[in-house]
Structures are given as C-alpha cells and as structure tokens.
Amino acid sequence: MRLPNFLTPRTVVSAHCDLPCGVYDPAQARIEAESIKAIQEKYQANQDPVYRTRALIIKEQRSELVKHHLWVLWTDYFKPPHFEKYPQLHQLFNEATKLAGGAGTKESVDPADGDKLLAKIDEIAKIFWETKQA
Amino acid sequence: MRLPNFLTPRTVVSAHCDLPCGVYDPAQARIEAESIKAIQEKYQANQDPVYRTRALIIKEQRSELVKHHLWVLWTDYFKPPHFEKYPQLHQLFNEATKLAGGAGTKESVDPADGDKLLAKIDEIAKIFWETKQA
Amino acid sequence: MRLPNFLTPRTVVSAHCDLPCGVYDPAQARIEAESIKAIQEKYQANQDPVYRTRALIIKEQRSELVKHHLWVLWTDYFKPPHFEKYPQLHQLFNEATKLAGGAGTKESVDPADGDKLLAKIDEIAKIFWETKQA
Amino acid sequence: MRLPNFLTPRTVVSAHCDLPCGVYDPAQARIEAESIKAIQEKYQANQDPVYRTRALIIKEQRSELVKHHLWVLWTDYFKPPHFEKYPQLHQLFNEATKLAGGAGTKESVDPADGDKLLAKIDEIAKIFWETKQA
Amino acid sequence: MRLPNFLTPRTVVSAHCDLPCGVYDPAQARIEAESIKAIQEKYQANQDPVYRTRALIIKEQRSELVKHHLWVLWTDYFKPPHFEKYPQLHQLFNEATKLAGGAGTKESVDPADGDKLLAKIDEIAKIFWETKQA
Amino acid sequence: MRLPNFLTPRTVVSAHCDLPCGVYDPAQARIEAESIKAIQEKYQANQDPVYRTRALIIKEQRSELVKHHLWVLWTDYFKPPHFEKYPQLHQLFNEATKLAGGAGTKESVDPADGDKLLAKIDEIAKIFWETKQA
Numbered sequence: 001m002r003l004p005n006f007l008t009p010r011t012v013v014s015a016h017c018d019l020p021c022g023v024y025d026p027a028q029a030r031i032e033a034e035s036i037k038a039i040q041e042k043y044q045a046n047q048d049p050v051y052r053t054r055a056l057i058i059k060e061q062r063s064e065l066v067k068h069h070l071w072v073l074w075t076d077y078f079k080p081p082h083f084e085k086y087p088q089l090h091q092l093f094n095e096a097t098k099l100a101g102g103a104g105t106k107e108s109v110d111p112a113d114g115d116k117l118l119a120k121i122d123e124i125a126k127i128f129w130e131t132k133q134a
Numbered sequence: 135m136r137l138p139n140f141l142t143p144r145t146v147v148s149a150h151c152d153l154p155c156g157v158y159d160p161a162q163a164r165i166e167a168e169s170i171k172a173i174q175e176k177y178q179a180n181q182d183p184v185y186r187t188r189a190l191i192i193k194e195q196r197s198e199l200v201k202h203h204l205w206v207l208w209t210d211y212f213k214p215p216h217f218e219k220y221p222q223l224h225q226l227f228n229e230a231t232k233l234a235g236g237a238g239t240k241e242s243v244d245p246a247d248g249d250k251l252l253a254k255i256d257e258i259a260k261i262f263w264e265t266k267q268a
Numbered sequence: 269m270r271l272p273n274f275l276t277p278r279t280v281v282s283a284h285c286d287l288p289c290g291v292y293d294p295a296q297a298r299i300e301a302e303s304i305k306a307i308q309e310k311y312q313a314n315q316d317p318v319y320r321t322r323a324l325i326i327k328e329q330r331s332e333l334v335k336h337h338l339w340v341l342w343t344d345y346f347k348p349p350h351f352e353k354y355p356q357l358h359q360l361f362n363e364a365t366k367l368a369g370g371a372g373t374k375e376s377v378d379p380a381d382g383d384k385l386l387a388k389i390d391e392i393a394k395i396f397w398e399t400k401q402a
Numbered sequence: 403m404r405l406p407n408f409l410t411p412r413t414v415v416s417a418h419c420d421l422p423c424g425v426y427d428p429a430q431a432r433i434e435a436e437s438i439k440a441i442q443e444k445y446q447a448n449q450d451p452v453y454r455t456r457a458l459i460i461k462e463q464r465s466e467l468v469k470h471h472l473w474v475l476w477t478d479y480f481k482p483p484h485f486e487k488y489p490q491l492h493q494l495f496n497e498a499t500k501l502a503g504g505a506g507t508k509e510s511v512d513p514a515d516g517d518k519l520l521a522k523i524d525e526i527a528k529i530f531w532e533t534k535q536a
Numbered sequence: 537m538r539l540p541n542f543l544t545p546r547t548v549v550s551a552h553c554d555l556p557c558g559v560y561d562p563a564q565a566r567i568e569a570e571s572i573k574a575i576q577e578k579y580q581a582n583q584d585p586v587y588r589t590r591a592l593i594i595k596e597q598r599s600e601l602v603k604h605h606l607w608v609l610w611t612d613y614f615k616p617p618h619f620e621k622y623p624q625l626h627q628l629f630n631e632a633t634k635l636a637g638g639a640g641t642k643e644s645v646d647p648a649d650g651d652k653l654l655a656k657i658d659e660i661a662k663i664f665w666e667t668k669q670a
Numbered sequence: 671m672r673l674p675n676f677l678t679p680r681t682v683v684s685a686h687c688d689l690p691c692g693v694y695d696p697a698q699a700r701i702e703a704e705s706i707k708a709i710q711e712k713y714q715a716n717q718d719p720v721y722r723t724r725a726l727i728i729k730e731q732r733s734e735l736v737k738h739h740l741w742v743l744w745t746d747y748f749k750p751p752h753f754e755k756y757p758q759l760h761q762l763f764n765e766a767t768k769l770a771g772g773a774g775t776k777e778s779v780d781p782a783d784g785d786k787l788l789a790k791i792d793e794i795a796k797i798f799w800e801t802k803q804a
Contacts, residue, residue, distance in 0.1 A: 020773075064688075071741050075737065075767040075768055076768075076772060083761075090760035090764065091753075094745065097745040098745055
C-alpha cells in the first residue's frame, strides 16, 4: 500500500537531476522494473504478434529507464564514504544494470528475470535508505 | 519515510507504458515535482550565473517530466467510470499540467509555485489511491 | 491542397513551446495521425516480417507524437474561458489521446482506427480555429 | 487562414517517418520556425533573466526540430529526379539547416534571422508542392 | 579504411554541437554503422523471434544516429569553400543518409547494405580528413 | 594520448547497443569530452550572455552523453573477468561519471576540469584496449 506516502508529510527530500537538487528515490527504478515484469507476464499470456512486438518495444524502453535511474543513484547520490561502508555497492550496481540490459530484461520475456531485477533493486534500495537514516 | 515500500510485499500493480502493463504510480510525478521545488530553493540561495542557468535548464526538463507522468495517468490509467465518479478530474489534470508548464514551474523560480504543483499532484494522487482501493 | 499556406502571408501566429511563444497549430497532431493511418494501410499490404516490425516501431513513435501535440494544445493553448464555452473539450482531448494510445492506434493495425483518430483531431481543430477567429 | 485544411478532404498524402509512410509536409519545419521567430521577438521585449534563459533553451530545441524536419524532406522525400530538375535543392537545404543552426537561429536573438529561416523554408516548400503536383 | 584517420596527429580539434565547439569526427557515424552491420550479421545468424525484433528496434536507432552524425558534418562542419572544392559532397551526403534510411539499413537485414553504408561514410571521411589537413 | 588506440589493426569489433552487436569504442566518450573542454575554453573567451547560456545548455548535453557512453562500456562491454583483473575499474568508472556530472563538467566552465575528465576516460580506454588485445 503506497497510499500513506501521499497523506503523511515528507520532510526528507533527496537529488536525481545533476544540479544536484537533492531528490533521489530508488522508487523510480523500481516502478519501471515492475512494469518490465508485468510486460513479461502479459507477453507470455498473449500470442498476438502485434501485441508481442509492442511488448518488446516497450520493454526495451523500460529497461533503459531502469538503467538510467540506477546510474543516477550510483553516480550522483552515492559518495566515497558510502562505497567504503558498503564495498559491495559498485558490484551491486553493475549487476543490476546488467540485469536490466541486453543479457537481462531487454532480452528476456521470462517474468523470473523481472523478479531478479526487482530483487537486485531492492538490495540497493535497502542500502539507500540506510544511508538516508544515517 | 518511504522505506516500508520496499520491505512489504506489494500485491497491487498497475500501467504507465501504453501496453498497458498495468503499473501506474503518482509517485513518479511527485518525485519530479519535489525536485522542481528543491531546484527553486537552491536557485534562490545561489547567485552564481552558471549555477542559475543550469538550474533553469534542469527545471525545464523536470517540469516536462511532471507533465508527462500526469498525462500518462490521465490518458492511460483513468477510465470513463472514474471521470463520472470524480467530475473534477479533467479540471484537476488540466490545472496540474498548467502548474508544471510555462505559466507555472517552468517559468517560476519561487518555491511557493513548486508547493502549489505538489499540492495539486497530491489531490490527484488521493483520487488515484481511492480508485485503486475500490 | 496545402499550397496556399505558403504563398499567402499569415498574420495570425500562435504557441506550442511553453515559453509561450504563441505558435500553436493542430496541423502538427494531424500530420502525425495521417502518418499512422498510412502505416496501418501499408502494414495490411505487406506480409514481410521485417517490414511489419518496423511499421509497429514507427507507429508507436508517431502515436506518441500525436499525444504530445494534443497535450500541448490542451495544456498550453486552451484557457479557462475556452473550457467554459466548450464544455466537451476536456472529454474530447481525453478521447483523442486514448485513440492515439495503447487501446488505440498504438495497438491497432486497422486503418479504420487511424480514421477515428483523425476525426477526433478534426473535432478539436474545428474548435481551435473557432477560438482563433473569436 | 489554415482552417480550410481541416474542412476539405485531402486526397494527397505523403511520408516523414522512414517507413516510408508517405506523409511529408514542410508545414512541420515552418511551424517550428514561426515559433523561433516569436521567441526572438519575445526575447527582445523582455529583460527578465529567467525568461531570457528559458527563451534560449526553447529556441535551441525548436531550431533542432527545424533541422530535423528539413533533413527528413531532404533525405526521405526528395529523390534523384527532383535533384536533377532542381539543381539548387542540395544547396537550399544546406543553407536552410545552417540558418537553423549555430550560426543562425540557435545563436541569434534577432527576429530578422527568424525571417531569413522562414523565407528559406518557403523556397523549399514551393519546390516541394511543385513536385507534389507533378 | 578507417585507420589512417587516426594515424596522423591531430592538433586542430573542431565542432559537432552547434556552439560550435569545434570537435567533429566522422568516427561517430562510422561506429554506429559498424554496429548496424554487426546487427545485420547477428540477425541472419539467429532465428529467435524476440532476438530478431530487438535487432530491428536497435538497428532503427543506430541508423537514425548515423544520419544524425552525418547531418552534423554536412550542416555544421563543411563550409561553402569545401562544397566548391568537392562538388560531389552534397550528393555524397544525400546518398549516405539514404543508405542509412528507410530504403537502406533501416529496412535491410543484409550485411551487404551495412557495407555499402560504411563505404559511403569512408568516402566522406576521406574528404573530411583532406580538409582538416589543408 | 588517444592515438595508439587506432594505430593497431582491429579485427574484433564489439557492442554498444545492448543487442549486443559487439561494437564498443571509448572514442565515443572521448569525442564528447573533447567537445566539453572546447566549450569551456570558448565560454572563457566570450562574454556575450546569449553565447554563454548556449554554451551551458550544450555542455549539459555533452556531459550527459559522456556519461551515457561510459555507462555502456561499464555495463555492457566489461565482464566479471575484467573486473577481477582490473579491480580499480568500478572506481574508475564511478569517478569518470562523477567528473562528467553535476560536480564536474556540468557545473564547471574551467577547461582544467575538461582535462581531468579526458585523462580519466583515457585511463579507462587504456584498459579497454588491453582487454581487446588479450
């Protein structure tokens, strides 16, 4: 249930635009990844060639957006002290963007690969929110 | 605190990619609008002309993204029964996109205008989450 | 015959760029919609899978452009007095963008759906030019 | 007056999307160029630095769109027989895209440069419509 | 033969960004064209429909990028004295962009068409480097 | 020194388009970075506010392109064995994209920062070409 996000005041804001404006949120990558998994499920459930081609076109774009949002976090939000505290972070981002790339959800029409991407994003999100609380 | 989003399972998913994949979330528009307000605040606090020009370039893009995410909700998520139940919905979207446009946050460097946009997005988000619960 | 447009002086100019520069024209949406219908006709006439996939890729982009041009008119050109005088206008824009979306020309390879989109754009264009003359 | 375009049936359609779909129209380049000239006029009339920076951002994009629409005509619409019949055509396109580029309307805030671009587009449009009638 | 381009030291750098910044290099068009040919070869070697659809989506984008990089050279780098000294230059660019367009590598999945595009780009690159040395 | 990259014959070509097509080349990032440094130099040499605003708009885009090309190498070209052999590689990419970001060439109008970015790209390019020869 996301509803409370919009009903409770949010005092912590963060940056995703290279100003930096200070607004970062792994939700951006996650929403796109949820979309990818949904597309994979719908692809499996629909044999129509027009539908399937459209699914591949859109999945290509959504995967690119996942990578974009992850790169913003990796390049703009995380700073050297974070990489020291979480030495696995570089590797995590590299794996996550690979999971969203040509050998991952761009190629795959299997929802299980969408799940792998979602799980990797959640690993990054967990670290992200730990650093926000620190 | 957004953290719980990523720790609790989400059973309801929804669509923002015209497939439709079924993944919609007003958080996308809100995150961009938070960024706009943060840019407006930083613009006010920084006299450097290079910084200010960059702030305007990025605010232009973020405002366009707010409009994009709002339009996706208005065109793809909301259906005729929603517009019947919420007759103010068309007007709300029109006002929200105007607040993110040339007479709104694209032009304005006043954080109060960022707040107006955020408030309008929250009005839409409230209806959105009511329709998801229905 | 569009020729006279370029041979006769035009005194009325109008805005589609959020400055606002004052240059608006429903022809932008219509030209893209004509392209969509032409693609649908060519899709029907050509069995080659490479050709058909390319047709779907391009139709996806053209449909998005139709929506973009319509949104600019709805958000930037039309003002509250227009919506009062033409109470059907919100509905018209919502229907037109739906006709260009996932349940419309993005999905459909039937030229009849291209025609429906063109007709809806013309309804909007008729109101547009009435407001320009007023 | 563009109104008649939408009230009279159009039997001749043409292509701008590389399918080719067969829909080409110099109006696309012209509408963007009209926008550029309007921005230049508004730039001159407004001293506000935020407004002026936004004008430059938008003029940059509109100039790029003019070049895009011209290139589509030059590459996709015009064929070898056209270049034989109109030997000045290559030169015209090169000059028009230069007028919309860094030494033209991208750099200039003088509406006279907008006019030069419009005049060059009209020269191309005149040839375009001659070839459509042939 | 791309090699000689890079064999000679380059002291003069030049522009591809309309400022003009003065940095131009036909390598940008060539790298995209090499990618197109590689996609065509992989398309021929892989029968999987998902793979093939993705290949067409990406080839469409790469072809557009080739055209973009060529247009930048034609519009921004080459000047009237160049067109006088190399009267075939307009024609070469028109042919090269056609080879990357709807009747060329956008449509074709035959690596021989990728080769034709590469050869045409190399003709342009040869002239480009001659003008740089002059 | 960029020169040696191109001095040796290249028989193996590789991928920057997520197919993967197999065509990668750090020259893409370098050409954009050269452009950034040239813009910074021209910015310093020109006091005209229109020129300077345009320089910032274009530098913003070029910096984004540098990051894009670097991310493609990091995500798509380099594989786990490379990261094992070159343990500094993750860090290098993170630093290079930061140098092209909001705290780097997006913000800075100092050519010395352009040089730092170029030097970092060359460190990556050196490793890239070592892995190609291996």
